Amino acid sequence: MDQLLNDFSPGLFFMQAIIFLVLLLLLAKFAWKPILQSLKIREESIQDALDSAEKAKEEMAQLKAENEKLLDEARQEREKILKDAREVAASIKADAEEDAGKQTAKMIDDARQAINTEKQAALAEVKTQVAELSLQITEKLLRKKLDDEKAQKELIEEFVKDINLN
Secondary structure: OHHHHHOOOHHHHHHHHHHHHHHHHHHHHHHHHHHHHHHHHHHHHHHHHHHHHHHHHHHHHHHHHHHHHHHHHHHHHHHHHHHHHHHHHHHHHHHHHHHHHHHHHHHHHHHHHHHHHHHHHHHHHHHHHHHHHHHHHHHHHHHHHOOOHHHHHHHHHHHHHHHHHO
16 A cells, blocks of 8 residues: 555546546536436336236236126026026926826726727627517517416516516
8 A cells, every 4th residue: 555655646646537527527418318318218118018017917807807707697697598498398398298198188088988888888788688688588488478367467567566676
């Protein structure tokens, strides 16, 4: 350090100070404004980028909310469609069951009517056969018993009693 003090030259010091001041003035006049302006432009571009990022973030949040809303609406629509489909299926099933019940009841009615018709026909046939047999028996009996008048009266009284019973 002593050597630095011994080597100190006041002329050199003043020259360097003057050069420094001139350089400082030149920088202030020509370079300082462009540097500050470029820093200001840089700051504005960074702020714009931050604002754009914030705006994009808000838009993304809004889009996300809209997407959620659309998804909810789609879910509700799906549920409604499924509910309607279930109701239609239940209605179709109930109609089919009702139609099947009606057809079954009609078939049973038709079968009963057919059975009754057959039964009536069979009864009529049986009555016809019984009547024929009765006539045949009566004819045979009458031939045997009509020879006697007393037998004829007893037979007539017997028939009258049978008629009153039926």
